[in-house]
Amino acid sequence: MADNPLFGPNKLKLGLFGLNVDKACAITTLDGTFHPDWQLVKRITRIADEAGLEAVVPVARWRGFGGPTNFNGSCFETYTWAAGVSGATDRISVFSTSHVPVIHPIVAAKQATTIDHISGGRFALNIVCGWFEPELEMFGAPIMAHDERYAYAGEWLDVVRALWTSEEEFDYEGKYFQIKKGFHQPKPIQRPFPPVMNAGGSGIGRHFAAKHCDMIFVHIKGDQIEAARHDVAEVRELARREYGREIQVWANCYCVIGDSDADAQTFRDYYVKEKGDWVAVDNLVKSLGIQTGVLPKDMLEAAKYNFIAGWGGYPLVGAAPTIARELENLSNAGLDGVLLSWARYEDGLRRFVIEVLPLLEQAGLRSPAPQ
Numbered sequence: 055m056a057d058n059p060l061f062g063p064n065k066l067k068l069g070l071f072g073l074n075v076d077k078a079c080a081i082t083t084l085d086g087t088f089h090p091d092w093q094l095v096k097r098i099t100r101i102a103d104e105a106g107l108e109a110v111v112p113v114a115r116w117r118g119f120g121g122p123t124n125f126n127g128s129c130f131e132t133y134t135w136a137a138g139v140s141g142a143t144d145r146i147s148v149f150s151t152s153h154v155p156v157i158h159p160i161v162a163a164k165q166a167t168t169i170d171h172i173s174g175g176r177f178a179l180n181i182v183c184g185w186f187e188p189e190l191e192m193f194g195a196p197i198m199a200h201d202e203r204y205a206y207a208g209e210w211l212d213v214v215r216a217l218w219t220s221e222e223e224f225d226y227e228g229k230y231f232q233i234k235k236g237f238h239q240p241k242p243i244q245r246p247f248p249p250v251m252n253a254g255g256s257g258i259g260r261h262f263a264a265k266h267c268d269m270i271f272v273h274i275k276g277d278q279i280e281a282a283r284h285d286v287a288e289v290r291e292l293a294r295r296e297y298g299r300e301i302q303v304w305a306n307c308y309c310v311i312g313d314s315d316a317d318a319q320t321f322r323d324y325y326v327k328e329k330g331d332w333v334a335v336d337n338l339v340k341s342l343g344i345q346t347g348v349l350p351k352d353m354l355e356a357a358k359y360n361f362i363a364g365w366g367g368y369p370l371v372g373a374a375p376t377i378a379r380e381l382e383n384l385s386n387a388g389l390d391g392v393l394l395s396w397a398r399y400e401d402g403l404r405r406f407v408i409e410v411l412p413l414l415e416q417a418g419l420r421s422p423a424p425q
């Protein structure tokens with residue numbers, strides 16, 4: 055595990071999110087957005103790799119959210135995507151995102167081990183329990199109640215880790231899984247096993263991540279870095295107190311970089327207000343159970359705006375110095391890393407590497423990528 059860049063020295067780690075799903079994280083009809091084209095995936099992940107970013111995390115998705123864009127509907131499967139990205143890159147940690155209810159743990163462990171070998175020990179696994187009912191219904195299996203999903207995920211991960219570590223054949227007798235003479239060779243390159251992330255936001259999701267995972271996510275609202283500081287400290291403390299574990303705490307952000315702060319804000323307004331896919335975002339927030347009655351109207355509209363702008367992440371919007379300052383604030387709030395995305399992904403990342411990374415280096419948050 056020591057050579058995986060997720061555990062490298064940079065104080066603020068950076069990852070890319072959503073490079074396998076149409077439009078990535080921006081629910082918009084804007085031109086120049088990401089689409090699942092393999093040459094594009096290779097180009098963007100190589101830029102990140104060469105710039106020394108730590109991670110690329112795909113989205114586990116099986117169908118889209120409707121509307122004119124059918125947002126995220128066209129997408130690559132995440133294990134095979136991770137295998138391809140591992141072959142195209144040299145240093146970055148490559149995640150797969152696994153929906154536990156639809157992938158058997160023996161298959162998942164084998165795919166993960168294979169990618170760990172292809173990547174030379176750079177694989178990592180994002181475990182998701184699933185919440186978007188239309189995609190899970192497609193599999194024809196009953197959808198579990200929220201908390202039961204995490205009990206199921208616990209057994210799923212026990213089986214995966216037993217396969218990754220056990221030199222002897224083993225039986226496993228659980229509520230959800232019964233394994234007969236479990237066998238798994240070769241073992242992953244990373245010992246005892248590759249890193250695991252979970253982004254559960256509920257109480258039970260947080261306990262799951264604190265108990266089992268190396269990385270957890272907190273959700274930070276636009277103007278609430280102070281609240282974030284508290285939240286980050288709380289999840290870290292939960293992992294220490296209840297499970298005696300140290301975990302990394304990350305957040306999901308979206309980035310809009312402009313020549314000036316006003317320029318960036320105007321561009322965001324354009325791709326959200328004028329070009330946003332408001333039908334898809336309506337479907338999305340309904341699926342998440344966020345609707346009128348749950349939230350006051352103005353808060354619901356603000357949530358939709360932020361989902362269109364970048365999957366509801368924390369906004370990094372402005373000229374390069376503003377973005378660098380915001381990232382420094384997030385680091386000072388205790389975060390170990392952030393996932394990033396752009397509406398015009400390739401252009402945005404290129405600008406970020408040229409204009410923002412040097413400022414993060416000057417601020418002592420990162421070192422230049424080794425040549």
Ligand SMILES: Cc1cc2nc3c(=O)[nH]c(=O)nc-3n(C[C@H](O)[C@H](O)[C@H](O)COP(=O)(O)O)c2cc1C
Nearest residue numbers: 113114151182183184185253254255256259271306
């Ligand atoms: C950074 C991040 C990545 C996520 N990736 C996925 C994904 O690819 N597929 C998915 O169905 N859910 C994904 N989720 C949803 C979470 O796994 C989780 O279900 C959600 O945050 C709600 O938390 P809860 O399950 O504890 O209620 C992601 C969430 C975050 C913050």
